[in-house]
Amino acid sequence: ETGVTQTPRHLVMGMTNKKSLKCEQHLGHNAMYWYKQSAKKPLELMFVYNFKEQTENNSVPSRFSPECPNSSHLFLHLHTLQPEDSALYLCASSQEWSEDTQYFGPGTRLTVL
Amino acid sequence: SQQGEEDPQALSIQEGENATMNCSYKTSINNLQWYRQNSGRGLVHLILIRSNEREKHSGRLRVTLDTSKKSSSLLITASRAADTASYFCATARGAGSYQLTFGKGTKLSVIP
Numbered sequence: 334e335t336g337v338t339q340t341p342r343h344l345v346m347g348m349t350n351k352k353s354l355k356c357e358q359h360l361g362h363n364a365m366y367w368y369k370q371s372a373k374k375p376l377e378l379m380f381v382y383n384f385k386e387q388t389e390n391n392s393v394p395s396r397f398s399p400e401c402p403n404s405s406h407l408f409l410h411l412h413t414l415q416p417e418d419s420a421l422y423l424c425a426s427s428q429e430w431s432e433d434t435q436y437f438g439p440g441t442r443l444t445v446l
Numbered sequence: 447s448q449q450g451e452e453d454p455q456a457l458s459i460q461e462g463e464n465a466t467m468n469c470s471y472k473t474s475i476n477n478l479q480w481y482r483q484n485s486g487r488g489l490v491h492l493i494l495i496r497s498n499e500r501e502k503h504s505g506r507l508r509v510t511l512d513t514s515k516k517s518s519s520l521l522i523t524a525s526r527a528a529d530t531a532s533y534f535c536a537t538a539r540g541a542g543s544y545q546l547t548f549g550k551g552t553k554l555s556v557i558p
Contacts, residue, residue: 337488375450376489376534376548389545423488432476432538435546437488 336360337438339424345444346414354409354441356424364430365407367399370421370440382407383430414445450478450535450549458555465522467552469535470515476540478511478518483532483551492520492533525556 337358346352358365367379381389382401396418398410407424421442425435453468469478477496481489495502495511495518502509508521522529532553536546 339488373550375550376536378545381544421486425489430544432540432544432546434479434491434494435489436491437481439488440486442486 336436337424337426339422339438339441341441342439343442343444345446346411347446348414348416350414351410351412353411354422354424354443356407356409356438358405358407358424358426358436358438360426360428360436362426362428362436363404364427365401365404366425366427366435367407367409368423368425370423372420376423380409381430388430411443414443416445419443419445450537450547452533452535452549452552454552455550456553456555458557459525461525461527461556461558463525465525465529465554465556467520467533467554469518469520469549471518471535471537472516473539474513475537477538478509479536479538479546480507480509480518480520481534481536481548483534485531489534522554525554527556527558530554530556 340355364383369377379393380399385401400408421440423440424438427435450471479494480492483489493504493509495509506523511518532551534548534551536548
């Protein structure tokens with residue numbers, strides 16, 4: 334897990350707040366991903382960045398705004414979230430944007446009140 | 447449509463026993479991967495098996511793939527309490543889609 338770090342590990346926010354999740358990978362990978370994991374649902378891919386360029390946006394609401402300033406860092410900016418957005422948000426990286434192994438961070442447990 | 451689906455949803459065994467989890471999928475794949483997730487943590491990659499492979503081993507793990515039945519199994523031999531976790535299969539469909547599609551997982555409990 335030390336290869337991909339995420340901060341904060343836990344976040345509680347109101348629906349009118351603005352917050353950001355941070356992910357950093359120390360593996361020299363070129364692709365990074367945001368996933369959402371809700372109870373009793375499969376892991377949902379939200380965004381993919383390859384060499385800092387967004388390559389996938391799986392119909393994610395605009396209240397989630399990703400940012401990838403370089404290949405090592407990935408942010409997820411949150412604003413005016415809904416209670417149903419409460420979930421575990423996982424960041425992952427892979428050597429290339431491909432179908433091979435992904436390395437996950439520990440996740441940020443988000444609670445929206 | 448959901449690609450990978452694990453079975454059973456939950457499994458409870460005694461330490462030392464073998465644990466078998468199954469994954470079924472619907473469309474053709476390039477590879478299938480198994481991941482483990484300890485409670486509330488990130489996923490850890492266990493093993494990847496490509497569509498032209500039938501069986502792979504890694505330590506106490508054995509994965510089989512039957513593309514004709516669109517199914518895979520993960521066997522953990524001589525289970526330990528530390529194997530308690532959720533196990534997910536993820537399929538890679540190829541055809542220009544680089545997304546992994548995950549199932550809902552099997553929750554394994556190994557009782558000491």
